[in-house]
Amino acid sequence: MNKKKQHHLSYAKWGYIFILPFFLAFFIFSLIPLVDTVRYSFYEYYRSGIKEIGPTFIGLENYAELLKSDMVAYAGNTLILWVIGFIPQIVIALLLANWFTDVRLKIRGKQFFKIIIYLPNLIMASAFAMLFFALFSTNGPINSILMSIGLTDTPIDFMGTTFGTRSLIGLMNFLMWFGNTTIMLMAAIMGISPDIFEAAELDGCGSFRRFFSITLPLIRPILAYTLITSIIGGLQMFDVPQILTNGQGNPDRTSMTLIMFLNSHLKSRNYGMAGALSVYLFIVSGILCFFVYRMTNGGDDSAAKPRKHAKGGKKA
Amino acid sequence: MKSTKNKLGETILAYLVLIILSFLCLFFFYILIVNATRSHADLQKGFSWLPGNYFLENLKSVANDGSFPMFKGIINSLIVSSCSAALCTYFSALTAYGLYAYQFKLKKVAFTFIMAILVMPTQVTAMGFLRLMTNIGLYDSLLPLILPSVASPAVFYFMYSYLESSLPLSLVEAARIDGSGEFMTFNRIVLPIMKPAVAVQAIFTFVGSWNNYFVPALIIQSKDKMTVPILIATLRGADYMNFDMGKIYMMITVAIVPIIIVYLLLSKYIIAGITLGGVKE
Numbered sequence: 001m002n003k004k005k006q007h008h009l010s011y012a013k014w015g016y017i018f019i020l021p022f023f024l025a026f027f028i029f030s031l032i033p034l035v036d037t038v039r040y041s042f043y044e045y046y047r048s049g050i051k052e053i054g055p056t057f058i059g060l061e062n063y064a065e066l067l068k069s070d071m072v073a074y075a076g077n078t079l080i081l082w083v084i085g086f087i088p089q090i091v092i093a094l095l096l097a098n099w100f101t102d103v104r105l106k107i108r109g110k111q112f113f114k115i116i117i118y119l120p121n122l123i124m125a126s127a128f129a130m131l132f133f134a135l136f137s138t139n140g141p142i143n144s145i146l147m148s149i150g151l152t153d154t155p156i157d158f159m160g161t162t163f164g165t166r167s168l169i170g171l172m173n174f175l176m177w178f179g180n181t182t183i184m185l186m187a188a189i190m191g192i193s194p195d196i197f198e199a200a201e202l203d204g205c206g207s208f209r210r211f212f213s214i215t216l217p218l219i220r221p222i223l224a225y226t227l228i229t230s231i232i233g234g235l236q237m238f239d240v241p242q243i244l245t246n247g248q249g250n251p252d253r254t255s256m257t258l259i260m261f262l263n264s265h266l267k268s269r270n271y272g273m274a275g276a277l278s279v280y281l282f283i284v285s286g287i288l289c290f291f292v293y294r295m296t297n298g299g300d301d302s303a304a305k306p307r308k309h310a311k312g313g314k315k316a
Numbered sequence: 317m318k319s320t321k322n323k324l325g326e327t328i329l330a331y332l333v334l335i336i337l338s339f340l341c342l343f344f345f346y347i348l349i350v351n352a353t354r355s356h357a358d359l360q361k362g363f364s365w366l367p368g369n370y371f372l373e374n375l376k377s378v379a380n381d382g383s384f385p386m387f388k389g390i391i392n393s394l395i396v397s398s399c400s401a402a403l404c405t406y407f408s409a410l411t412a413y414g415l416y417a418y419q420f421k422l423k424k425v426a427f428t429f430i431m432a433i434l435v436m437p438t439q440v441t442a443m444g445f446l447r448l449m450t451n452i453g454l455y456d457s458l459l460p461l462i463l464p465s466v467a468s469p470a471v472f473y474f475m476y477s478y479l480e481s482s483l484p485l486s487l488v489e490a491a492r493i494d495g496s497g498e499f500m501t502f503n504r505i506v507l508p509i510m511k512p513a514v515a516v517q518a519i520f521t522f523v524g525s526w527n528n529y530f531v532p533a534l535i536i537q538s539k540d541k542m543t544v545p546i547l548i549a550t551l552r553g554a555d556y557m558n559f560d561m562g563k564i565y566m567m568i569t570v571a572i573v574p575i576i577i578v579y580l581l582l583s584k585y586i587i588a589g590i591t592l593g594g595v596k597e
Contacts, residue, residue: 011418014498018414019426021407025466026433033444040443092337099330104323107330115583116338118590119345122579124527126545127571130552131348134564141347144363175341180590187591207326229435236437239529239545243552259439259530266446266534274443282440292435 034282041275047268054272062276070253071261071277077249078257081166081241082234085173090226092178097185098211104201117179125176129243132168133159162254165245169255172240181226188222189215225295232288235281238263348572351565359561374566381563384547385539386570393543396461396532397525401518404465405475408517409510412475413502417488434469439530446534456537465525471517478513479506516589519582523575544571 041062045054096117100110107113120128135142136158143155158164192215200210216223238259241249247264249256258281265274351359354368378386415427449460483506491501507514529545536542542550548571551564579586 012420015418029464033441036444
């Protein structure tokens with residue numbers, strides 16, 4: 001026993017050596033920047049022309065000013081844009097995952113469909129947004145098609161209206177993420193013991209009942225996990241609205257997201273404001289991270305723990 | 317009898333929905349490819365479902381455009397994405413192995429810490445990151461886009477789960493008895509065992525880095541260092557109405573199609589990898 005302990009101790013230093021690069025990189029590229037961000041959020045520190053103002057300590061003034069600014073409206077925009085992408089995404093994903101895993105339906109070409117619906121997830125979001133911008137412009141192909149089949153006489157200015165722009169962003173987010181969610185939920189449903197479904201069938205349980213009374217409750221942990229990672233991703237929404245509206249969030253900044261707001265502060269080198277905004281975002285995502293942490297590290301005794309579904313990705 | 321009929325109806329409905337969704341997924345890319353093969357004059361006349369024969373001309377004009385150095389951008393993106401994928405997978409595997417195979421005092425603390433930062437958005441540290449890179453002279457260089465990938469919590473977690481399921485510690489003990497050094501054991505024995513995990517994560521990291529826009533947009537300033545997403549953004553910011561539309565579609569094609577080809581070749585592994593790991597951007 002004693003000998004074994006010694007044996008382990010002699011190798012302990014290798015553990016430290018092996019994890020050192022990770023922590024070193026994290027320290028330099030994330031922790032120092034984080035501390036710096038928090039520090040300057042309490043300072044008046046910005047660039048006006050080529051002159052640098054500050055840093056002067058001003059306490060919580062940046063935070064107060066942000067609350068009075070359009071930040072609240074941008075948070076609302078971000079939420080709306082996330083919701084109109086997420087609702088269809090989760091509904092379609094549940095439907096598809098249920099069909100794909102239902103042995104009684106015998107759907108052919110599952111692999112083929114999976115490959116197609118996952119494809120948009122890997123597309124460069126900025127190029128996808130640029131593509132939508134070109135396709136849906138007033139003289140673009142979509143208008144040309146709509147006019148040729150007689151759905152409209154005059155070109156529709158999709159990006160001229162709040163509804164149009166938000167719908168396009170929602171559509172892009174939906175297309176980019178529903179395949180991913182479908183495949184995640186499929187894995188969750190396939191993790192349910194087939195005995196349960198068989199027993200249900202013997203008892204004369206129909207597809208509808210089966211879905212709502214068995215599948216849905218049993219995959220709840222993974223649904224919750226999908227929801228929270230998606231909110232974290234939604235909070236980070238940037239590429240699509242930024243490119244589609246050229247960073248303006250047009251029309252009338254109704255498509256401006258929080259990260260676009262942060263980006264504009266960073267671009268104009270307003271470090272104080274950018275810092276305070278980052279801290280707000282940090283707090284919100286910190287709370288969400290806590291939930292993910294709780295879910296991935298047990299704590300709940302549910303059968304289908306989303307353990308292996310660690311996702312740090314941008315998800316909207 | 318009734319139930320069989322219901323099933324048939326449901327199957328038909330399922331196919332219908334799947335076909336509509338597949339159409340939606342492919343439709344926009346189809347228009348993109350078609351339009352990239354047509355000339356500006358053709359495009360002005362309206363939409364056509366059939367490709368034109370202007371593909372090479374458009375490709376040439378993209379290649380020769382000095383204000384949007386697309387091919388230089390692709391080379392930059394390739395450098396950044398390959399280096400990120402290599403660093404990220406190697407060091408994530410190394411960290412996972414360090415925490416999995418060794419017993420040391422801070423082991424639990426280190427593990428808990430990484431799990432706590434698993435889904436932390438990179439954007440919240442962007443301001444400090446930008447300042448730090450400016451201060452140490454790395455602003456407007458490719459290094460800040462590559463080096464941070466050494467610390468990738470999500471990839472680490474994937475590697476750790478993989479080790480848990482596929483590396484018996486007796487194997488490490490056996491290597492020690494044979495006189496293999498600790499680094500040697502990792503590089504020669506553990507890494508080959510982890511090959512499937514490394515491959516999946518390398519693909520996802522590569523794609524994530526290839527598509528990344530937020531950080532490069534902050535760090536990169538000069539034209540010859542721009543990656544593909546920034547070039548696309550610059551294109552959007554320019555007065556595009558005066559541009560050759562065929563060329564614009566070709567630029568988007570050039571940005572998107574390489575990933576589509578890689579995806580179609582590796583789709584089997586990628587689809588299998590989604591549920592195991594995930595996409596880390």
